[in-house]
Amino acid sequence: MKKTMFIAAALVLGGIVWGVLDNVHPFGDPLKTPVDDYYIAHALKDRSSENIVTSLVFDYRGFDTIGEAAVLFTALCSVTALFRQGGRRD
Template structure:
């Protein structure tokens, strides 16, 4: 009984926090602070001569992130190779 009450209390706390966060969220497409977005949208074509602003962010302004993503894929391939490699008997 005590366990169930604790569980209900936890659910209430989580739901209240979630509801409060949803209540304060900004409208879709209307960010609270937009200077960074405006900078990208206004200057990507001129600075980096690229039409696709998403690609400009992913591969240029935030290129270091993409290096990490490529490294994650490389690590995944390495671990799969280590797991499924055909070893000799008893190894």
């Protein structure tokens, strides 16, 4: 009973998510691209980086990247804390 209700809710949510995605813009034809065009135009000129994505990852959106490295470090710390050798007090 409860399970059926949850599955129905999941169907509704999935349908709604699909509705959102489908109405954002048609595939292959983004409506507005001012920010991306700025990056495409300036990545090589200002930063002399051939790869636009790398220049985005490490320069324009570098702060996200340090957050991402921090997430990886956090997961690492958590896994090592879970599987630490117990009993030793330091």
